[in-house]
Amino acid sequence: MSEAYDVVAEILTGKFQVPAEQVTPDATLGQLELDSLALVEFDLTLQDRIGVQFGSNAVTAGTTLAEVGEGIKAKLAAVGAATAAR
Amino acid sequence: MSRPDIAVTGLGAVTPAGMGLEAAWRQVCQGTPTAATDPSLAGLPVDFSCRIPEFDIGAVIGRRKLWRLDRFTQLALAAADEAVHDAGLDPHTWDGARVGVVIGCGLGGARTWEAQHVRMEGLGPEAVSPMLIPMLVPNMAAGEISLALGARGPSLVAATACASGASALSVAQDWLASDRCDVVVAGGTESGSTRLMVTGFHRAGALSTRSDDPAGASRPFAADRDGFVMAEAAAILILERARDARARGVRPRALLAGTAASSDAHHPTDPHPHGAGAQSAMLVALADAGLSARDVDHVNAHATSTPKGDAVEADVISRMFPHRPSITSNKGALGHSLGAAGALEAALTVLSIQQSTVPPTANVDAPAPEFDLDLVTKTSRAQNIRAAASNSFGFGGHNVVVILTHG
Numbered sequence: 001m002s003e004a005y006d007v008v009a010e011i012l013t014g015k016f017q018v019p020a021e022q023v024t025p026d027a028t029l030g031q032l033e034l035d036s037l038a039l040v041e042f043d044l045t046l047q048d049r050i051g052v053q054f055g056s057n058a059v060t061a062g063t064t065l066a067e068v069g070e071g072i073k074a075k076l077a078a079v080g081a082a083t084a085a086r
Numbered sequence: 087m088s089r090p091d092i093a094v095t096g097l098g099a100v101t102p103a104g105m106g107l108e109a110a111w112r113q114v115c116q117g118t119p120t121a122a123t124d125p126s127l128a129g130l131p132v133d134f135s136c137r138i139p140e141f142d143i144g145a146v147i148g149r150r151k152l153w154r155l156d157r158f159t160q161l162a163l164a165a166a167d168e169a170v171h172d173a174g175l176d177p178h179t180w181d182g183a184r185v186g187v188v189i190g191c192g193l194g195g196a197r198t199w200e201a202q203h204v205r206m207e208g209l210g211p212e213a214v215s216p217m218l219i220p221m222l223v224p225n226m227a228a229g230e231i232s233l234a235l236g237a238r239g240p241s242l243v244a245a246t247a248c249a250s251g252a253s254a255l256s257v258a259q260d261w262l263a264s265d266r267c268d269v270v271v272a273g274g275t276e277s278g279s280t281r282l283m284v285t286g287f288h289r290a291g292a293l294s295t296r297s298d299d300p301a302g303a304s305r306p307f308a309a310d311r312d313g314f315v316m317a318e319a320a321a322i323l324i325l326e327r328a329r330d331a332r333a334r335g336v337r338p339r340a341l342l343a344g345t346a347a348s349s350d351a352h353h354p355t356d357p358h359p360h361g362a363g364a365q366s367a368m369l370v371a372l373a374d375a376g377l378s379a380r381d382v383d384h385v386n387a388h389a390t391s392t393p394k395g396d397a398v399e400a401d402v403i404s405r406m407f408p409h410r411p412s413i414t415s416n417k418g419a420l421g422h423s424l425g426a427a428g429a430l431e432a433a434l435t436v437l438s439i440q441q442s443t444v445p446p447t448a449n450v451d452a453p454a455p456e457f458d459l460d461l462v463t464k465t466s467r468a469q470n471i472r473a474a475a476s477n478s479f480g481f482g483g484h485n486v487v488v489i490l491t492h493g
Contacts, residue, residue: 017149033150040216041153047213 004050004076005069011045012065023065030061052076089263093331093338093493096173096324097433098165098273101420102136102317105146106168110319110430111437114419114445115466119301121315121421127281132288134300135279136317136421147234154217155230156195161320161426162227162275163234169322170235174336175269177235185237186267187228188257189322190250190274192425192480194224196283227275239267245425246347247480248390250274251321252428252488256345258325268330273322274429284316290355292392302449304422306389306415307396307461309454314390317421321430328493338493340436343473344375350483357395361402363485368406368475371487377473382411382489384444384474386435389415390422399477400457410460412469414438418448428478432488439471439492 005025012018018032034042039059047053052075059068099106102120103113113120120136127133138161144152147163155163170177177185198221205213220226228241240261244253251274258272287293294313296303304315323342331338348370350363357364372379385403389396403413416431423430438444444467453461476488 015153017144017152037216037220038154044213044215053212 002069002073004072005065007050007072008065008068011042011049015045016042025066026064028062028064029059034061046072091328092259092262092325092342093328094323094340094342094436094490095326095331095336095338096169096175097322097339097436098168098172099319099321099430099433100138100161100164101319101423101430102138103420104139105141105164107321107433110420111434114416114434115443117419117446117448117464119304119419119448121300121303123300124279127284130281130285132284132293132295133297134303134315135284136315137279138318154221156198156221157277157318158191158195158275159227159230161277161318162189162273162322163230165273165275165320165322166231166235166271169271169273169324173324175324180269182236182238184239184268185235186239186258186261186270187231187237187241188244188254188261188270188272189227189231190244190246190252190254190425190429191224191227192245192247192250192276193278193283195222196278196280198222200280200282231271235271237271246484246486247482248422248424249428249478249480249484249486250425251430252432252476252478252486253347253484254429255323255342255432255488256347256486259342259345262325262327268326270325271322272325272429273320274426275320276424276426277318278424279316279318287316294391304391304418305449306387306391306417306447307400307453307457307459308450311391311393311396313392314417315421317423319420319423319426319430321426321433323429323433340439340493341491342488343377343491344371344489345487346370346374347484347486350485352483355481357398357479358483359398361398363483364399364402364477364479365406367485367487368402371475371489375473375489375491377489379406380409381473382407382475383471384412384438384469386431386438386474386476387413387415388477388479390417395479399479400453400459404458412444412462412467413459414444414462415447416445418450428476428486428488431478432476432490435474435476435490439474439490442468442470444469
């Protein structure tokens with residue numbers, strides 16, 4: 001998987017203490033028992049860690065970890081493109 | 087109908103002596119202090135405290151919830167887990183609707199509050215954690231214990247500053263006596279030794295400034311005492327009606343024979359100069375227990391090591407108990423854990439009764455000459471104790487006295 005996915009996995013096993021064997025690309029955040037407040041905290045932690053934040057309701061209980069990783073990559077690419085265009 | 091006897095059937099604690107009430111008991115019996123220079127307070131006028139040594143709290147209370155709990159709630163959960171096991175109760179099988187939770191707490195999640203305030207000011211409102219409020223409100227200690235144990239009866243946090251832990255025991259007594267509950271998980275918790283809170287207590291003139299000798303800083307009733315030492319701790323007592331305990335084959339560790347609370351109505355932070363409120367609480371607690379002053383064999387004093395507070399308490403004790411019962415203060419060894427202290431000291435008093443042992447007051451060779459007290463110092467004293475009083479007093483003029491007797 002990507003570097004972005006690895007950050008997601010690290011936040012889940014680190015801060016949220018999710019057992020490593022449950023952290024798989026097709027697991028959803030809801031399956032890992034992140035409730036609505038935990039989802040906001042998860043998003044906030046992404047911002048702290050890599051400067052990417054999805055904002056309210058963009059990451060839901062139904063989002064898979066792979067999708068979060070892809071979303072991060074897309075956001076980072078967009079930021080990179082915007083910087084390059086400047 | 088006479089009031090039923092209330093039994094203490096389980097105890098648990100997390101203290102600067104480590105995980106478990108037994109560690110705290112060993113520490114006070116050895117009379118060795120836990121106060122030390124605190125790296126998290128570096129550079130402040132008071133840079134020492136009594137910290138709980140590192141331990142794997144996630145293994146006790148569950149790792150998944152650690153991120154969403156302030157430390158004061160984590161400590162309360164760990165102490166509650168120990169106490170429930172000690173009582174031989176099984177939260178999977180008990181009637182949760184008949185189990186109450188009442189916890190004393192002075193400050194709540196000060197650590198979370200301060201950390202999130204820094205984020206707000208530095209990074210903006212979008213950086214503030216959604217868990218700020220659930221983590222900092224003091225009632226969450228009771229709420230999370232209720233959640234962890236499936237205790238669906240009444241639950242609340244009592245806040246009477248440094249008397250909070252004792253206030254919780256008084257509420258628990260009422261719930262059991264009035265048959266609102268069959269079991270009450272009662273105690274206190276605090277983890278408030280943050281840079282801001284320590285500095286706040288220092289600015290109020292309450293703390294020892296003995297930074298060159300932190301271990302020797304907390305010296306209750308000593309002539310050269312100069313203030314208290316901040317500590318973190320949680321302590322939980324399981325209370326139930328004595329007849330219910332016996333019916334399930336459990337021998338009470340001790341009886342919670344009486345409690346009383348009074349208010350000074352004198353000054354926001356200073357004790358009444360003659361301890362009128364403290365004395366009133368002692369008198370009413372004795373009456374509540376059906377005892378007279380001369381029945382009290384031992385007093386576990388509030389004695390935080392402040393010049394004024396200790397003097398007033400010594401004066402009241404010697405006036406109330408001219409027969410000179412043994413006196414100790416656990417704060418020489420364990421510091422002052424604010425909202426936890428009243429519960430922790432009640433738990434240690436239960437062990438004094440059970441083990442016929444009065445621990446010494448750490449750091450004290452003898453009480454100040456003006457105090458007429460039989461203060462236990464240097465080594466533990468063997469003593470058969472039938473009835474003991476545990477005092478707690480708090481900012482706000484709160485006075486709470488708990489009477490414990492041999493089960």
